[in-house]
Amino acid sequence: MNLIKNTLNRQIPEGYTPFQGANNLIKTNERKIIDEVIIGGGNKPVESDIASVFDKLDIKDGMTLSFHHHLRNGDAVLNLVLMEIKKRKLKHITLAPSAIFPVHEPMVPLIKNQSITKIYTNYINGPVAKAIEEGHLKELLVMDTHGGRARAIESGELTIDVAFIATPAVDHAGHGNGIEGPSQCGTLGYAIPDLLYAKHKVLVTDHIVDRVKKVDIDGRYVDMILHIPSIGDPEGIKSGTTKPTRDPIQLKIAKNTARLIEELGLIKPHFNFQCGAGGTSLAVAEALKQRMTANKIKGDFASGGITSFLVDMHEKGLFEKLYDVQCFDLEAIKSYQRNKHHLMISASEYGNPYAKPIVNDLDVVVLGATEIDLDFNVNVTTDSFGHLIGGSGGHADTAFGAKVTIITTNLMKSRLSMVKSSVKTITTPGESVDILVTERGIAINPKRQDLINKLKDSKLEITTIDELMKRAHHITGEPKMIPSSDKIIGLIRYRDGSIIDSLYQL
Amino acid sequence: MTRSLLFIPANTPAMIQNADIFEADAIIFDLEDAIHPLEKDAARILLKEYFKTNPHLNIDVIIRINDVSSPYFLSDIKHIMKWPVQGIMLPKASIASVEELDQLLSKYEKRKKNHEPLWIIPIIEQARSLFEVHTIASHVRVKALLLGGEDLATDLEVERTQDGEEILLARQLVIYAAKAYGKEAIDTPFTHVDNAEGLISDAKHAKRLGMTGKACIHPIQIDTINELFSPTQEQIDYAKKIVLAEEQASGKGAFSVDGKMIDKPIIMRAKKLLEKVTK
Numbered sequence: 001m002n003l004i005k006n007t008l009n010r011q012i013p014e015g016y017t018p019f020q021g022a023n024n025l026i027k028t029n030e031r032k033i034i035d036e037v038i039i040g041g042g043n044k045p046v047e048s049d050i051a052s053v054f055d056k057l058d059i060k061d062g063m064t065l066s067f068h069h070h071l072r073n074g075d076a077v078l079n080l081v082l083m084e085i086k087k088r089k090l091k092h093i094t095l096a097p098s099a100i101f102p103v104h105e106p107m108v109p110l111i112k113n114q115s116i117t118k119i120y121t122n123y124i125n126g127p128v129a130k131a132i133e134e135g136h137l138k139e140l141l142v143m144d145t146h147g148g149r150a151r152a153i154e155s156g157e158l159t160i161d162v163a164f165i166a167t168p169a170v171d172h173a174g175h176g177n178g179i180e181g182p183s184q185c186g187t188l189g190y191a192i193p194d195l196l197y198a199k200h201k202v203l204v205t206d207h208i209v210d211r212v213k214k215v216d217i218d219g220r221y222v223d224m225i226l227h228i229p230s231i232g233d234p235e236g237i238k239s240g241t242t243k244p245t246r247d248p249i250q251l252k253i254a255k256n257t258a259r260l261i262e263e264l265g266l267i268k269p270h271f272n273f274q275c276g277a278g279g280t281s282l283a284v285a286e287a288l289k290q291r292m293t294a295n296k297i298k299g300d301f302a303s304g305g306i307t308s309f310l311v312d313m314h315e316k317g318l319f320e321k322l323y324d325v326q327c328f329d330l331e332a333i334k335s336y337q338r339n340k341h342h343l344m345i346s347a348s349e350y351g352n353p354y355a356k357p358i359v360n361d362l363d364v365v366v367l368g369a370t371e372i373d374l375d376f377n378v379n380v381t382t383d384s385f386g387h388l389i390g391g392s393g394g395h396a397d398t399a400f401g402a403k404v405t406i407i408t409t410n411l412m413k414s415r416l417s418m419v420k421s422s423v424k425t426i427t428t429p430g431e432s433v434d435i436l437v438t439e440r441g442i443a444i445n446p447k448r449q450d451l452i453n454k455l456k457d458s459k460l461e462i463t464t465i466d467e468l469m470k471r472a473h474h475i476t477g478e479p480k481m482i483p484s485s486d487k488i489i490g491l492i493r494y495r496d497g498s499i500i501d502s503l504y505q506l
Numbered sequence: 507m508t509r510s511l512l513f514i515p516a517n518t519p520a521m522i523q524n525a526d527i528f529e530a531d532a533i534i535f536d537l538e539d540a541i542h543p544l545e546k547d548a549a550r551i552l553l554k555e556y557f558k559t560n561p562h563l564n565i566d567v568i569i570r571i572n573d574v575s576s577p578y579f580l581s582d583i584k585h586i587m588k589w590p591v592q593g594i595m596l597p598k599a600s601i602a603s604v605e606e607l608d609q610l611l612s613k614y615e616k617r618k619k620n621h622e623p624l625w626i627i628p629i630i631e632q633a634r635s636l637f638e639v640h641t642i643a644s645h646v647r648v649k650a651l652l653l654g655g656e657d658l659a660t661d662l663e664v665e666r667t668q669d670g671e672e673i674l675l676a677r678q679l680v681i682y683a684a685k686a687y688g689k690e691a692i693d694t695p696f697t698h699v700d701n702a703e704g705l706i707s708d709a710k711h712a713k714r715l716g717m718t719g720k721a722c723i724h725p726i727q728i729d730t731i732n733e734l735f736s737p738t739q740e741q742i743d744y745a746k747k748i749v750l751a752e753e754q755a756s757g758k759g760a761f762s763v764d765g766k767m768i769d770k771p772i773i774m775r776a777k778k779l780l781e782k783v784t785k
Contacts, residue, residue, distance in 0.1 A: 248725030249524055255729075412523075439527045475523060475559060 001488065008377065008426055012499040013140075013488060022400050022432050025496040031354035032155035036196045039223050044174040046208070046225045050084045053226050057200050062092045063161040066153075066198060068191040069099030069123070070166065070178060070326055074236025077166040077204045080228065082106045085115055094118040096158060098149060098190045098347070099391070102126030103236060112136050120158055122149055123391035132489060133388050135505040141490030143381060143503070146190065146325070147351020147359070147397040148495035153193040154348060157497065163198035165191045166231045170205040171212045174219030178327075179337050181207025183232045186306075186327025186336055188216050192346035195221045206231045214337075216344055238329060244286045244309070245279030249439045253408050254280050256460060257366060257437045258287030263458050264451065266364050266404060267297055273319070274304040274359075274398055275366040277328045280408050282309050284366050292318045303350070303358050304394060306342070311335040314342065323358050325350045325394075351397030353495045359394070359401030367395055369409045369436075371423040374465055376430030376445045378407060379423040381492060384416065385482055386506050392427045396495055399432035404451070411438035416479060417472030419465060424482070426501040427492060436465060443468050507779060508532050508566065508650065508690055509735035510728045511721045515540035516549035516569075522556050525563075528725040529732065532566035537582055538573070538597050546578050550585050557589045568627060570595040574603040583607075587614045592625060593649060598657075599628030601641045608647050625649035627692070631657035636679050643683035652721060653680045655694030668704050670711065681716035693717040699724045709734045737779055745776035 003011040006018035017025070047053050059065070067078045078097055083106065085093055093116050100107070100119075105127040110116045112131065117138040122145060124132070132141050144152060152158035167188070169180030178185045183206055195201055195217060203217065204226045245251060261267055267288065275281035286309070292299070293316070302310045303323035308331030314322050315335070322342040327333045336342045348355045359365075370389065371379040378399070381391050399405040409418045419436070434451060436443045443465035444452050455462055490503035512530035514521050516537050525533045541549045553569075569586050571594055572578035586594060596607055607626060615621045626647045630639055631654025643651055655673045659666035666672065673694065684691035693712035696705045705727055709720050713734055720731045737745075747763050752773050755761035761768055 246726065248528060251726065252527060252529075439524065 006499065008429060008500065010426060010501045012491065012502050016491065017498040019429070019494050019498040019500040022429050022494075025498055026353045029496070034154065034156040034197060036221070037199055037201075038220050039201070041173065041220055043172045044219065044222055044225050046172070046227050048227050050080055050226065050228075051087075053202055053224065054084055054088065056224065057162055057202070059090070059162060061090050064094040064096060064159060066160040066163045066194045067095070067097035068165060068188065068194065069097060069101070070185040070188055070190060071183065071232040071237050072099075072185075073101040073103045074183075074233035074238075075101065075103055075166065076230060076232045077164055078104055079106050080204070081164055082110055086110060090115055092117045094120070096120040096160060098146070099123035099393075100126070100128050104128050108136075114138050118142075120144060120149070120152070121391065122146055123393050125389050129388035133386065133503070133506045135487060135489055137489065140488065141503065142493055143391050143490060144493050145351060145392040145396045145495045146347050146394045147353055147357055148392075148493055148497065150193040150346065150348035150350075150352040151354060151495065151497065152493075153197050154352070155497075156197075160194055160198035162200045162202060163191070163194035164202050164204050164226075165195060165217065167203040167205045167217055168231065169207045169209055169212050170203050170217075170225050171209050171219070174203060174217075174222030174225060175212050175215040176203050176205065176217035176219075177212050177214045178216065179333055180209065180213060181205070183207070183230065183234060183237065184330075184333050185232075185237050186333040187324045187344040189325035189345055189350060190347045191217070193348055202226050204228065204231055243279065244283040247279065249410055250280040251283055252439050253410070253437055254283030254287055256442065257284045257406055257408055258291060260406070260435065260437060260442060260455075260460060261288065261364055261404075262291055263460065264404065264454055267291055267295070269297055269299075271297075271299045271363045272301050272303070272361050273299055273364050274302060274362050274402070276368055277305050277307050278368055280368070281366050282307065284408070285309055285313070289313055289316075289318060301358075301361075303345070303362065304398070306332040306335070308332060311339075311342070314339065323350070351394055351401070351495065353397075353400070357397070357401065359398045362398060362402035364404050364406065365398040365402035366406045366408060367399060369407045369418065371418055371420050372407055372409065372433070372436055372465075373420045373423040373430070374469065376433040376436070376465065377423050377426045378428040378430070378433055379425045381427045382425040382503070384420070384424055386424055386484055386504055388503070392492075396428040396432065399428045400495065404434050405432055406435045406437060407433055408437045411440045411468060411472050412476055415476050417469055417476055419469040419472055421469070424484075425492060425503065429494075429500065436468070438468060440471050441468055507718065507737070507775075508692065509719045510731040511568070511652075511692060511719065512725060512728060513540070513570070513695065513721060513723050516553050517541050517545045519552060522552060526560070526565050528728050530565070530722070530725070530728045531719070531732070532568055534568045534570050534595055534721070536570045537578070538570050546572070546581075550581070553589065554585065561590050563590070566593065567591040568593040568595050570597065573598040574606050583610055583614070586624075587618065587621070592622075593627055594624055595627045595629060595652065597629045597654070598632055598635075599630060599642060600632070600635055601638045601645075604628055604642055604645050604648065608645065611647070623647065627652050629654040629657075630676065630680050631655075632661050633658070636676055639679050640683040640686060643687045643689050648687075648689060650690035650692050650719075651680050651684045652692040653677060653694045656697065668698065668701070668708070670708065677712065677715050677717070684718075685716060690718045691716060693720040695721045695723045696727065697723060699726065702730065705730055706734070737783060741779065742783055745779045748773060748776040749780060
């Protein structure tokens with residue numbers, strides 16, 4: 001495999017488009033959209049076993065099958081399809097699930113026996129990640145952003161033969177939503193590109209009704225319905241942490257982040273905000289909530305994965321709208337049912353760089369990092385050893401779109417500095433990252449001189465990212481570089497389709 | 507002015523490492539109750555290593571030692587004399603134990619010529635200590651008194667309640683003794699870490715009685731304590747007046763503000779107060 005370097009000096013295989021800057025390709029390239037695949041109206045055939053679906057759609061060797069991840073670690077749909085692949089001894093299947101969780105362990109033997117030879121996804125952890133990092137996937141793993149996946153699908157770059165769309169409630173016309181039935185997961189934003197552009201679409205459900213209360217999946221795009229006893233485990237469908245942290249270090253980071261946002265003058269009427277669902281992000285939201293309430297500030301929207309916390313802010317009138325690509329908890333699901341300004345957005349509307357996405361209207365986004373380097377490049381895909389532990393999701397999309405992108409992280413975790421001279425894997429380019437907030441100081445990207453000027457009289461401890469690394473190394477000592485193998489097993493694809501970094505076999 | 511003092515068990519590396527980031531006015535590394543007898547040595551070694559890496563902390567550092575009758579007392583003091591700390595917190599304090607500690611410290615300080623005198627913060631946590639608390643407060647090395655509510659309740663054989671009725675008299679005796687000798691009166695920690703409202707109520711009560719600060723056992727309590735024990739706007743304005751008057755009177759000796767003569771300690775207090783406010 002011949003290698004070339006991109007503008008971030010990362011090696012990538014020849015034949016792929018190298019990353020050339022966060023906005024260069026988007027500025028120059030036209031949006032490419034293939035025709036939507038509309039099947040038509042009327043009642044849809046209902047199948048009761050996966051084998052019939054495979055027979056009727058003639059699913060065979062070499063096809064590409066897609067899935068969404070709204071059922072998270074409770075998902076039973078992808079595993080159902082895997083079992084059928086196994087039974088039929090299909091080969092060279094490409095999978096395109098928007099995320100892969102530990103529950104998808106049954107994929108591992110199918111990767112090892114080359115039934116599955118290529119995977120596109122936005123996030124991966126657990127046994128499948130381990131099998132891939134050990135080099136068992138025949139072709140390269142491609143890791144997209146949420147917006148980038150939508151772009152790849154609508155442009156025809158990622159051609160999907162059959163999309164299996166887990167849908168908690170479906171009616172006979174093939175309309176569906178995620179807010180009824182025993183396996184509710186809320187909005188279904190990540191499934192929409194698959195619904196529009198896959199050659200065939202199968203709604204997989206455990207709950208058929210005469211008429212769905214809300215149409216989030218339009219039946220005109222649907223080929224058939226697969227009715228099975230259960231599409232998922234409700235316990236696994238729930239996201240992890242959706243409460244503000246109680247950890248004192250993270251609370252300090254959150255407090256200083258909120259103060260920083262205030263000092264930058266960003267908490268003002270009509271401002272737009274996004275944060276993650278992790279404990280620190282929610283603690284930032286809580287601190288913002290107090291400031292907005294005290295100063296009677298009303299923002300226009302909060303977006304992204306929606307939690308009960310953001311629902312509360314919306315219902316208290318602190319944000320006019322919630323733009324929801326996925327619900328993180330039961331309260332968010334209920335809010336989507338009852339609040340008319342709690343709106344579902346598709347992955348494309350959320351982050352597709354060519355679709356004037358919501359992320360471009362963000363004033364502030366608060367994101368995490370597993371590592372950040374002296375150029376502000378952020379890794380949320382691997383740990384320092386190169387183990388796959390996540391992926392961009394909307395990280396690179398929101399970092400690019402928001403006027404101010406703030407990364408929050410403990411400066412040290414498990415006796416290691418989180419600021420590195422160079423991150424193991426680049427998920428989000430440093431040019432999209434403006435500020436790093438840690439418990440031992442705040443560093444501003446030198447490219448944002450405007451922010452540095454605004455904060456020149458701040459009482460917050462503003463320093464440089466080099467100084468933060470020095471402070472961490474003073475305590476932890478300077479770690480040795482961890483060597484990688486030379487064998488590339490995957491690619492990190494930036495939202496514009498270029499390759500920002502490679503993943504290496506462990 | 508010490509508003510908040512954070513207890514940190516000296517055998518927990520993660521907490522020690524982050525001791526200086528929580529914005530407490532002082533940290534108390536605990537060698538006493540939080541440390542199992544089998545871990546006393548390990549805790550001292552851990553602190554020794556910590557101070558090697560962090561010889562200049564921008565915060566007051568206090569060590570809670572084991573009491574004078576314990577087998578660990580002398581070893582604690584020997585170690586502390588080599589560490590960059592400002593004070594010693596003495597459990598189960600009595601005038602006799604304060605004097606014993608003072609003599610020992612004086613002996614060590616005499617040997618090490620440039621050693622700044624260490625303060626003592628006696629913990630008033632026994633019924634009999636309350637009968638000599640004013641003498642304890644009068645000791646020149648004593649910077650502040652800390653009320654130890656939990657041990658005191660044990661000594662009194664009463665239940666320690668959240669409203670603190672059982673330690674009301676003790677609080678007042680500590681406050682009166684401290685005020686009588688110009689020392690700080692530090693309130694007992696509020697041990698219900700998850701009860702934020704309870705902390706506010708307890709701290710407000712202590713402040714109303716005259717406590718000048720409060721110890722705490724979890725970093726999550728610090729912001730509340732700092733806020734509640736911060737000076738009033740009136741105090742801040744007065745301190746600003748003093749500092750301004752000092753600048754204008756530069757080199758002219760004594761001066762007055764609002765008819766009151768101002769000397770060096772008052773200027774220092776004003777500056778320190780403003781420093782705390784701007785933190």
